Amino acid sequence: MDIRVFKTFIAVAENKHFGKAATNLYITQAAVSARIKQLEEFYATQLIIREKNNLRLTPSGESLLAHAYLMVSQLEQSKLSISIANQQKIAFNIAATPNVWDAFFSYRIHEAIEIFENVALGTEISVLDAIQRKLDDRTLDVGLLMDPIKDDGFSNELIGHFDLSLVGSRANFDKEVEDYILVDWGITFHKEHALHHKVIPSFKTSTAMIALEVMLSKGGFAYLPTEFITEQLNSKTLFEIDAPVQIKRPIFMVYKKSNNNKELINQFKRLLLTIQ
Structure with missing residues (x-):
């Protein structure tokens, strides 16, 4: 059943007049009569009593009116919901471990925002x-990690590297220093670090920023x-130390x-x- 038929029925019930209903709906009075007749034939019952200067609903018409309001309302709500859904952006969510963020992705997030301008980007x-x-x-789409996830259900694609440098607030470094900070750069780093350094850390952290x-x-x-x-090295705030191993992650x-x-x-x- 065309929803316009129910809208016409509501207009007649509210105005208690075929002509006024036709005017409000911008259709002819004949079209109003035809739609009411269509409803009455569909439900096989009289819905409106037409008397001179007096139009009123039958008990069946009163019962149908509540349903008509509900159907029209639900239709309008569904149109609104679909309209909102059409305007919503596709979500794309990215996560990085703290050090990958500091060392790699923080410098590239602006390019990501630009390329995904029509996407609701989450990081x-x-x-x-x-x-x-x-x-x-599936609450995340992509993870940026230094170590792959060893699971057949995951794809691990190598998309870049970054270099690690041993730096310090002083130019001289040896195994006797008491202010060495051990940053967690992943499993491979720990293995390489243990082979080449005997220094005991005074502080450990998972993030380069800290x-x-x-x-x-x-x-x-x-x-x-x-x-x-780079900025700290150029200003001599920090000094690059000759390290026994060049580490690329x-x-x-x-x-x-x-x-x-x-x-x-x-x-x-x-x-x-x-953007490597």
């Missing part, structure tokens, strides 16, 4: 276990991303193979590969 900093869990339950703040306020030494401390873009946002994932991958 967060989290630990590897939480990122894996959220990728698994290590830098401690070094600038209290002094000390740490492995930090070279790109992250990988960045993996990790996502569920079953993720439905494959096109956005590919766009994000192309972006990261472009």
Whole structure:
């Protein structure tokens, strides 16, 4: 049944006049009569009593009026909901571990915002276990990690590297220093670090930003991303130390193979590969 038929029935019931209903609906009076007749034939009952200068609803018409209001209201609400849904942006959520954020993604987030201007982009900093869990339950689309997720359900794509430099608030460094800060740069880093350094850390942290703040306020030494401390090296606030090993850390873009946002994932991958 055409919803316009119910709108016409409501207009007749409210105005108690076919002519006024026709005027309000911008249709002819004949069209109003035809629609009411269509309703009465559909329900096989009289809905309106037409008397000279007196139009009133039958008991069946009174019963139908409440349903007519509800149907018209629900239709308008559904149109509004669909309109809002059409205007909503597709969500695309990215997470990085603290050090990947500091060393890599914080310098590239502006490009990501520009390329995803028609997408509701969400970003967060989290630990590897939480990122894996959220990728698994699809509340995240992409994780940026230094170590891949070893699970057949995930894709791990190498999209870049960053260099780590041993830097300090003083130019001289040896294993006797008492203000070494150990930053967590992942499993591979810990293995390489244990082979080449016997220094005992006085402070441990999972983020380069915290290590830098401690070094600038209290002094000390740490492995930090070279790109992250360029300004401090140039101003001689920090000094680069000759390290026994040159450390380069990988960045993996990790996502569920079953993720439905494959096109956005590919766009994000192309972006990261472009702005190395």
